[in-house]
Amino acid sequence: MMDNKGYIMSLSSFFLILPAFLLVMFLVDVSANEAHLQETTLNSHDVVGVATDLETNLPLIGREVLRNKSLEVVCSGIPLSNSRKDVKEEFQNRMNNYCSKYADKGMLVECIILDVDNSYDPFCVEVKSIINVEKGTLKHNVNLTQNISLTNGSFPIYDPLPFVKCRGHGGATIKGERIFYGSSLANYLQSRGIKNYGAYENATSPLSIKKCPYDPYIMHGNTNELINLKNCIDNGFYHESNDGACFLCRLEGKGICSHYGMEIFIIPAATVSSCLNNSSTAPSSVDHVIFNDTGNGTYSGHPILYFTDGNQYFNLYLDDSHRQKYGMPIF
Amino acid sequence: MVFSIDLMLALIIITVILGVSADAMDIASSKIEDYSYGNSLERIAQAGADMLVKTPGNPENWEKFPDINGVTPGLSDMDLNKKIHSNVISMVKVKRLAANYDTLMGGKVIPSHCKSTLVIYPVDQSLKPINVKNIGGNDSSTEVFVENRTVLCNYLNTTEMVFINARDQAWLSPQKQLGDECPHSLLNGNQAHKKADYKKREAGWVCYPFGVTEDMLNSTDFYIMTDPTSIEDPVAMWMIDRPENRTDNTKFFQKNPILINGMVEGIMGTNSTAVLWMHVYSSGNPDNAFNTHLAAFPKGTPFEDVKVQYLTPQPCYFVFKVWV
Numbered sequence: 001m002m003d004n005k006g007y008i009m010s011l012s013s014f015f016l017i018l019p020a021f022l023l024v025m026f027l028v029d030v031s032a033n034e035a036h037l038q039e040t041t042l043n044s045h046d047v048v049g050v051a052t053d054l055e056t057n058l059p060l061i062g063r064e065v066l067r068n069k070s071l072e073v074v075c076s077g078i079p080l081s082n083s084r085k086d087v088k089e090e091f092q093n094r095m096n097n098y099c100s101k102y103a104d105k106g107m108l109v110e111c112i113i114l115d116v117d118n119s120y121d122p123f124c125v126e127v128k129s130i131i132n133v134e135k136g137t138l139k140h141n142v143n144l145t146q147n148i149s150l151t152n153g154s155f156p157i158y159d160p161l162p163f164v165k166c167r168g169h170g171g172a173t174i175k176g177e178r179i180f181y182g183s184s185l186a187n188y189l190q191s192r193g194i195k196n197y198g199a200y201e202n203a204t205s206p207l208s209i210k211k212c213p214y215d216p217y218i219m220h221g222n223t224n225e226l227i228n229l230k231n232c233i234d235n236g237f238y239h240e241s242n243d244g245a246c247f248l249c250r251l252e253g254k255g256i257c258s259h260y261g262m263e264i265f266i267i268p269a270a271t272v273s274s275c276l277n278n279s280s281t282a283p284s285s286v287d288h289v290i291f292n293d294t295g296n297g298t299y300s301g302h303p304i305l306y307f308t309d310g311n312q313y314f315n316l317y318l319d320d321s322h323r324q325k326y327g328m329p330i331f
Numbered sequence: 332m333v334f335s336i337d338l339m340l341a342l343i344i345i346t347v348i349l350g351v352s353a354d355a356m357d358i359a360s361s362k363i364e365d366y367s368y369g370n371s372l373e374r375i376a377q378a379g380a381d382m383l384v385k386t387p388g389n390p391e392n393w394e395k396f397p398d399i400n401g402v403t404p405g406l407s408d409m410d411l412n413k414k415i416h417s418n419v420i421s422m423v424k425v426k427r428l429a430a431n432y433d434t435l436m437g438g439k440v441i442p443s444h445c446k447s448t449l450v451i452y453p454v455d456q457s458l459k460p461i462n463v464k465n466i467g468g469n470d471s472s473t474e475v476f477v478e479n480r481t482v483l484c485n486y487l488n489t490t491e492m493v494f495i496n497a498r499d500q501a502w503l504s505p506q507k508q509l510g511d512e513c514p515h516s517l518l519n520g521n522q523a524h525k526k527a528d529y530k531k532r533e534a535g536w537v538c539y540p541f542g543v544t545e546d547m548l549n550s551t552d553f554y555i556m557t558d559p560t561s562i563e564d565p566v567a568m569w570m571i572d573r574p575e576n577r578t579d580n581t582k583f584f585q586k587n588p589i590l591i592n593g594m595v596e597g598i599m600g601t602n603s604t605a606v607l608w609m610h611v612y613s614s615g616n617p618d619n620a621f622n623t624h625l626a627a628f629p630k631g632t633p634f635e636d637v638k639v640q641y642l643t644p645q646p647c648y649f650v651f652k653v654w655v
Contacts, residue, residue, distance in 0.1 A: 009341040016345045020352045027359055213540040213606050227514055227574040228606070234512040307517070 040138065047133045047140045050102060054095075054111055054131050055144060061098065062127050062148040065091045066157055069251060073160035074174075077167030079253030087248070088116040091127070108134040118246050118259045119147045123211050123238070125247060150247055156208030159238075159264070161245065164253035165291050177236060178204045185266070189283060189290070194298050199282035199317065200290070202269035206236020209247070209262070213237070221327030226306040229326065233306070233316075238262045244288040255291030263288050270312035284319040302331040372445070373476045376653040379440045379447070380478035383428075384418055384649060394427040404428050404435045408485060408644075418480075419644050422488040425451065425463060432464040447653045453486055454646040458636075472654040480651075483644035487632060491642050492541040492553070493609045493625035500529055500620070513538035514574035514608060522579055527615045534566060538610045541625065543595055545603040551627040553595055554588040555609075558639045561586050564619040569611045573598055581612065584623075588637045591625075 069087055073079060080086045095111040102109040110132040119126040124147040131142045150157045162179050166172040169191065170184035181203045189197035212232055214220055217239060220229040244263030245254050264287050283290050284301030292298055301317035308314065320330045388394075388405030396402060406428065408421040428435055428449075437443045449463040500509050508526050513536060515524035527535035555569060568581040571594060582589075599605045611623050626642050 006337070009338055013341060013345060016349055019356075020348060023352060023356055023359065030359075030363065213542055215542065215606075216604065219604070219606060223575045227517070227577075230517065231512065231514045231574050234516065 043135050043138050044140075046105075047107070047135050047138050050107060050109055050133045051131050051140050051142050054099070054109070054133075055142065055146075057098065058095075058111070058127065058129060058144065059146050059148050061094050062091055062125070062146075063153055063157070065094060066125060066148060066150070066247075067155060070158050070160045073251055073253075074158050074163045077163045077171065079160075079164045080251045083248045083251035084116050087125075087251075088113050091116065095129075102133075106135060108132075116248075118248060120260075121147065122240050122244075122246055122260050122262050123151050123209065124149050150209045151211050156210075157247075158207055159205075159209055159250060161250040161253065161255065161287065161291060162205060165255065165293075174207055177207055179207050180204055181266075185290070189298070192293055192298070194283055196280075196282040196300070199268050200266065203266055204269075205266045205287065206238070206264055208236070209238050210236060212239050217325055218327035221323075221329070226304070226328070229316075229328070230307045230314075233265055233267060236264070238264050241288065244286075245291075255293060256288050256297065261288075265316060266290055268315060268317070270314050272312060282317045284322060285316045286318070286322055289319070304328060372474050372653060372655065375441055375445060376447075376476040376478045376651060379436075379653065380480055380649065380651045382440055383449075383651070384420065384480055384482055387421075388424070394421070394424045399427075399431050399435060402435065403439050419483040419485070420451075420647075420649070422485050425461060425484070429461070429463045436464075441653060445653050445655055447651065449652075450650050451482075451484060452648040452650065453484070454648070455640070458486055458645070475652060475654040478649075478651040478653075480649040482647055482649045484647045486645045486647070487636060487641045488629050489642050490551075490627040491624060492627055493539045493623070495537050495539065495609075495611055495623040497527075497529065497537065497611075497613065497620045498558075498622050510537035511539055513610065515577055515610070518577065522577075524610060527613050529615050529617050529620060531615070532617070533615045534613065535615060536610050536612050537623075538608055540606050540608050542604065542606050543599060545599075547627070548592065548596060548599070550630050551592075552630055552632060552637075553591045554624075554626050554628060554637050555584070555591055556588045556624045556626060556637070556639050557584050558622040558624065560639070562619070562621040564614050564616065564621060566614050567612065567619075567621065569609065569623065571595065571598060571607055571609050573605055573607045588634075 065087055069080065069083070069090065092113045095113060099109040099111055112130045112132070113127065114130060115126075115128040117126050117128075127144075127146050127148060129144045129146070131140075131144065133140045159179075162172045162181070162185075166181060166184035166188055169187035170182055172179045172181050172184055174180075181200065183201055185200040185203050186197045189200060214228050214232055214237070220226070220232055222228050239262065241261055241263035243256060244261040245257045246259040246261035249257035249259065249261070266285050266287055268282070268285065281300040281302055283298050289298055289301075299319055301319040301322070303315040304318050304323070305313060305315050318326070318328065323330050383404065383406045385407060386405035387407040387409050389403040390396070391409060393399070393402040393404065404424070406420040406424045408419045408424075432449070436447060441447055446466075448465050450465055451461040451463060453460065495509060497509060508528065510526055513524040515522055515536075515538070518524075524536040524538060525533075527533065527537055562584055568583050570578065570581045571591065572578045572580070576598070595607065598607055609623075609625050613620070624639060624642055626637075628637055628641075
């Protein structure tokens with residue numbers, strides 16, 4: 001039979017064993033937390049990995065969007081009403097599709113394209129975006145500003161501007177790596193009441209955007225034969241220009257814009273005689289001069305013979321400021 | 332009686348349980364302390380390695396600054412378009428960090444009370460490891476954490492001026508021809524540099540321009556190399572000239588890299604900047620196709636280090652050790 005002493009002993013034992021129970025519970029909790037921590041670390045690697053994956057793919061997808069938008073304008077001749085907005089929306093759709101594939105892996109991935117605009121380099125387009133990746137309770141956000149190159153890549157990006165300007169005047173066509181205007185450019189200039197528009201009958205210009213290696217540009221006029229200029233024209237290189245339209249404004253069919261942009265030479269057809277004399281003039285053969293349909297933006301230049309094979313004479317019309325820029329003799 | 336033998340036995344048992352519990356508690360708390368302390372050191376090591384490997388630092392071009400006060404280091408390489416290559420580290424930044432390790436690391440990458448070493452071991456064992464900071468003295472530390480990352484490093488700080496990828500062109504590329512329109516196309520006959528066509532197996536030229544400045548010439552060794560080093564194309568040859576002074580002075584490739592600084596200097600003449608053209612002639616036979624590199628190595632790079640594989644970033648082990 002248990003007397004009063006037994007109660008005391010049982011109670012004392014219980015109270016004194018209590019810390020041991022608490023300790024066991026504490027240890028179990030610590031080990032469970034450790035497992036949870038390991039799981040969190042693994043999830044965290046997953047989340048960061050997805051964010052990096054998106055960061056790498058953003059410029060590639062962006063370049064495809066720019067190519068598609070440019071092709072759209074090249075094929076239709078219809079400019080985009082707001083290229084920054086249109087490119088941004090298309091880019092957002094593509095990113096939404098891309099992000100949706102992560103839903104199967106239990107992740108909530110979102111890429112918000114905040115802004116598509118000009119970069120400091122006219123041969124790039126700047127994209128600002130936010131990447132949100134969520135898995136369970138883990139969240140990871142990255143703010144990105146990336147440049148998408150118009151020149152370096154596995155596929156070329158076409159200049160849409162000539163196709164917009166010549167639409168309704170006969171249209172421009174693509175042959176190989178060049179744009180052939182036929183009569184469309186002359187018609188376009190005539191419709192604007194520009195003198196000596198006939199010089200641009202059967203003119204050509206480059207199709208895809210390539211950066212000119214003859215930099216500083218003054219090198220174009222290095223020799224009397226203007227061999228560097230001839231080579232630049234043969235390759236269809238693009239030049240940086242304060243006056244020329246940027247790529248995004250070219251998508252909107254603007255010949256000039258306030259952004260730092262690009263310019264190219266539009267090459268008049270070769271003549272069979274060297275009958276051009278220095279006093280003859282025609283619109284200066286730079287695209288932002290020819291396509292500047294705001295007021296009196298199209299000014300004249302004097303011919304400069306940059307190549308002849310004895311049968312044909314290849315001339316360019318250049319105004320003094322462009323002659324100076326490209327290191328050629330001022331008229 | 333309150334003090335019975337039962338109570339005494341119970342007290343003995345309770346004392347034993349109490350003792351064991353206290354001991355267990357002591358072990359558990361010391362383990363927890365170790366764990367949390369170790370975890371924080373591990374976190375420091377991980378965060379430090381992440382910061383160095385994945386960011387370019389602040390400012391991004393800190394390696395060019397004469398004054399490193401206020402600089403937070405990061406070793407990620409950045410290309411000309413300011414694109415950051417995460418996990419590709421810049422050799423110039425590594426060298427700058429090595430010269431100012433303690434100033435740049437303490438209080439910025441790791442807390443000032445922590446010590447660290449950083450060694451970069453190239454996977455290619457013919458290259459020497461880079462001791463960014465390597466000191467002993469952690470023998471007495473109970474907690475040492477080592478972060479070992481595999482990164483890419485432009486080990487020799489090379490630049491590819493021209494790369495003619497004829498092997499891929501021969502087998503993969505669908506229609507686009509290699510090379511730009513060459514200034515020689517204005518000339519007649521053989522000098523006209525008709526383009527090589529690997530699809531039609533037609534012999535011809537592949538030509539690309541590259542810009543050179545006087546500063547580059549003074550700080551760089553230019554080499555022409557082929558991949559494979561020993562080429563089977565019997566007609567293969569190369570030349571370099573500039574549009575203003577075109578020549579037909581062709582040369583054959585060699586098994587070893589060819590140093591062309593003297594030639595480039597001669598072609599540039601008195602100009603401080605020039606655009607030169609590299610022209611490569613080949614048979615157009617895809618079976619004999621070879622790649623050509625015109626590469627810039629830092630001036631004075633040992634000749635045995637001038638290899639095609641060093642033109643691309645090399646895999647390296649980035650070993651970052653942190654202790655207190």
